[in-house]
Amino acid sequence: MASLTLRKNIDSLHATELQALREAYKKAQQIMDNRSYNHFAGLHGIPNWWCWHHERSQHSRVNANLFLPWHRAYLLYFEKAIQSQAPPGVKVGLPWWDWTSARSHADGVPRAFSAASVSGQPNPLFRARIVAPSANPPINRVTRRFPGNPSELPTPAQVNSLLDLTSFNDFTDQLEGYHDFIHGWTGGNNGSVGGDMGNVGTAAWDPIFWSHHCMIDRLWYRWQAKQGMNNITPTLLTMVLEPFGMTVREVLSINALGYEYAVSSISVGAR
């Protein structure tokens, strides 16, 4: 029987786990077909624009906020693509970036993502190449990132207060505000141009995008644990999360999707 994928705090990954993650990202970034990093990054904004933020409508005049369900499905599909590129016998999980942690408030972007190179090789978690020939104008360059002052990052108290909100609409609205802030903060600017995390079109090419969204997904999971897994507007349940083909109902349980969130894990051999 398959075990659940563990998504861990990026700061608690063992060196071997981090290396396996880097190898998987690197391989995904080296291919260009529909298994590639470029393919999945291009689903969010440029050129496919599937992402769902804030309230929109679909088959109804009623606005629906599918921000959290849509990104949960997106992360799952991306994680499967990354796992397919991992070294044989290694099950990698997408790590989450706790931007409220003391370490983040001191260092900002975690070292795993901010180091341009590792052991003399380009760090695939630092940046990726955007290849979007159908954009106007076409884009073919590596990602940029100009993060802001770490002291501006949200505090644990601020984020924990969200977990006390009892309404899904309230929770998703407020959490999306923090999500939006982190995008702007991480992308930042160099005075003349902004970083890629700072706009919807190119954000998903920055390798830290996935770990930012794991943090968001984890906060939704923690909120569900406190306020009820099925605590969501009933009319959303049958809505389809395109292009993944899953309904909102199908993404409510992360265990049913085959993963869980851990702060850390230690494996000890029996012999």
Added chain:
Amino acid sequence: MATKGKATQKKSAKRQPGPAKGAGPAKGTAPAGYNGYRVAKVFKASKKVPIADIAPHFSRADLEFIGVDHSGASYEGRVFINNPKASASTEATGTNGYAGSFYVFGHGGCFGDVGHCDINRPDDPFDPRPSHPLKPLRKVVIATDAIKLAMEQRQDITLTIVPIIMSWTEKCELEDVLNFDHFNLVTYD
């Protein structure tokens, strides 16, 4: 009870120079190593919300911003109540009328061909697609303390919003960033 107040953007507002202080959720922080956030045209409401129209007792008050454009830069909208002189250098404190901030994750301008970002899609019940990605959004600032303070001071409510641009692309307008249709003041018991 819900109280609605409509507002239009004042076009003559001056651009505020220099970086904003405490631009993130953790307010009042010193911007060491600051990355040059920009300040766009400040919104000053032309109409007041009479406090006589607000229910006297509530446990929560929200400012809902409806029809917010998000096609361009990513920014913070820093909301002040009854402080028309608020600027990027105004400390985000209750005594200065600071009510809270909303954040917009912008699309960064149009990277499609001509017409790609036009959102005037006709109303068609047989169209299976989700609404256009650039459909204007709604942002909510929970502003209970600031609204209660204004009511204690018996002051009708006016809003000033200072937009702090955090990130942008070469396709972004950097002056007229904050555009929305109207705001609602909604109270809950």
